[in-house]
Amino acid sequence: MTKPIGPICNLDCAYCYYLEKEKLYPGTTNFRISDETLENYVRQYIAAQEVAEVTFAWQGGEPTLMGLPFFRRVVELQQKHRGEKRITNALQTNGTLLTDEWAEFFREHQFLIGLSLDGPRELHDRYRVDKGGHPSFDKVMRGLALLKKHHVEFNTLTVVHRANAQHPLEVYRFLKENGSGFLQFIPLVERVGSDSMFAEPPAPDGTSGFSPVTEWSVRSEDYGRFLCDIWDEWVRRDVGNVFVQLFDVQLGVWLGLPASLCVFAETCGRAVVMEHNGDLYSCDHYVYP
Template structure:
């Protein structure tokens, strides 16, 4: 992912882990130069074997670079793209600065936009405020309205934290019925040293279970929730497609505005600096010993408690950044979200088995809604087993 303005943002969200990354570059103007942009674009496209290449723009707030920067980015993508290659762009924004010009640009160039919104006004505004401490919900909703009116393809990213974790259905129904989105992500806020705003592991699991129980009864096939899709992929034996649940990681590197490349967006710290694309070609950095070791460590550092766990095939220990608690046996390296992940994945097992079997018979998974119309998820266990089986 590319961070053309680094950690610079026009909001001051209380839980944001990235704002203090400004301290890595004292005196910087926090603007990606054309030299860095072109170097990365060329190297990234040349290193890809796929016919579809995705550039992910994040921040900070990436729209603070201005439209002209992205016009140039698209020009460079076209310049270096190989024949038959399709280049896509995603951009994650807080939505407060969107206007007609931005939306027209997004439509013209096929950008997929992610909007950050944490639910209804009172839940969203608890932590998502601007630099003056003022609430932002009204402005975000205005941005969403612009995207809809212009026909911009978009989805939403919702963080789960202390203010909204006890209101799962309020959040889900707001996103589904008022934001009118069909694509959702629920990202847990985990703060190791200042946990007052964090979701708890148990709270995150209960949040997901409540939403799943509504989704599986009425919204399968019409609403797509990232973690549910990832889980189904694991149950049918496919790769999850989400780094936190992969067996190894290290493919989601973060490019800062200076050309510095870091191992991961959650590890933008000096010890995880892989190199700089102005000095070393991207494939050398990505395939180097340091980055390979970083990725493999996700697998090799799992405690025995995780290795023996019945949901390891779908969880794989979760994101390493959250592995800072201890197992019941006293071994370090357990994910703080384990007490939520484990009951959640066990809870959805019967439904996942049903949908897996439906897919094997070339039937739509949405058929589960008819099956559950007068029953419970647990009742599916009688037909599809009551204990977890891996997809191996």
């Protein structure tokens, strides 16, 4: 996972744990990855893969803030260093900055786009706002319309929080009706820290002390009901047509397949993340000093 613009984003979502990572680089005014670092990364990443197909995952912050010329350069470097390997790209975006030109580029180079969308307007806009506190729903839906117009393959990533957890079928049906055939549901649980920052994740050995969670964190019972209600509808109507990541992974594990999602795997830390300056972390949930 690569964050070419670090934590910088044009939105100011209340629950975003990554915006605060800007504080890890005091005095930094330019969070853009340099061309030298980019080429070294592309070259080394491809060379390190022992598979025929190499996938690059671009996240942020908001990666489209890098501009389209940057991603044209990415594709150029990938072709330069790919050898006999196939290259694929996935990009996670809030969708608010997409244009026809962006969508045409994604289609031409077969980017898989992940679109952050928390449900219908009132649920999405509960926490996903811009720097001025204005709702983002209309801009996201315009971006979604452009992806569909240009036949760009996309899926949706939905953060399940205190508000939308109460409306599972409304969220699920809304995403389906708007063309999402692959749905990710991420439970929001954030621990309150100090100095205006979220607390670090609990220590793996269980030695961390108790820490309260934020007011927007989803309750465990609500998250369970959210998934169960969606499962009941999905298993009756949508198996084979709609793919829900959590269900697919759990069914695979039940069948004896290795977990393709890190939270269900035997070990974590295999989804390495690279910051804009080349810093490496074992996971973007563990980007701390």
